[in-house]
Amino acid sequence: MALSKPSNLILQLTSAYFERLYTSPVKTKAITSCIIATLGNFLSQKISGAKNINKDSLLAFALFGLFFGGTVPHYFYMNIQPLVKNPLLFLLIERCLYTPCFQALALYVLALFEGNTHNDACKQMKKLYWPILTANLRYLTLLQYINFKYVPPVLRVLMANLIGFFWTIFLAQQRAKQAKTKGVRK
Numbered sequence: 001m002a003l004s005k006p007s008n009l010i011l012q013l014t015s016a017y018f019e020r021l022y023t024s025p026v027k028t029k030a031i032t033s034c035i036i037a038t039l040g041n042f043l044s045q046k047i048s049g050a051k052n053i054n055k056d057s058l059l060a061f062a063l064f065g066l067f068f069g070g071t072v073p074h075y076f077y078m079n080i081q082p083l084v085k086n087p088l089l090f091l092l093i094e095r096c097l098y099t100p101c102f103q104a105l106a107l108y109v110l111a112l113f114e115g116n117t118h119n120d121a122c123k124q125m126k127k128l129y130w131p132i133l134t135a136n137l138r139y140l141t142l143l144q145y146i147n148f149k150y151v152p153p154v155l156r157v158l159m160a161n162l163i164g165f166f167w168t169i170f171l172a173q174q175r176a177k178q179a180k181t182k183g184v185r186k
Helices: 004-023 025-047 055-069 070-079 085-113 118-150 153-182
Strands: none
Touching: 004 025, 004 153, 025 055, 025 070, 025 153, 055 070, 055 085, 055 153, 070 085, 085 118, 085 153, 118 153
């Protein structure tokens, strides 16, 4: 019977998450995105072997997740899903219109939230935009298609969060690597 307690806790947490997702989706997605972005950035710094955690970077990812990472996708998907029923067309719109814009927004706003000037944020975005966008299109397109086509709608946000967690780790590592090699302030 002792083994049932952890699974019971997981079930309770999952139930509470889905309830909040249903009753207040924007707030839940914003908070979840904030947590995922912060944990992803923290893990990225640990994987990179950072002796001291870059708190500016952690805060930037947390704020981006809170203000943009949950809300922007919510409104995009909420407005496009009723209009486009074909998963392939939906994927095409998401990959060709939404993804390039959202990646540019993410790179620019993260740089600003880290304390960079507008000019430095633009320089950093110009250097990272194409490598990040092509990596996103190359590695996440199949996962997005699977999410749209095969994952039940009630679980799509959870799947997107899982994908987002690993993408945040990748994004944070690419930004940190670029900042070290190019001398742009992190």
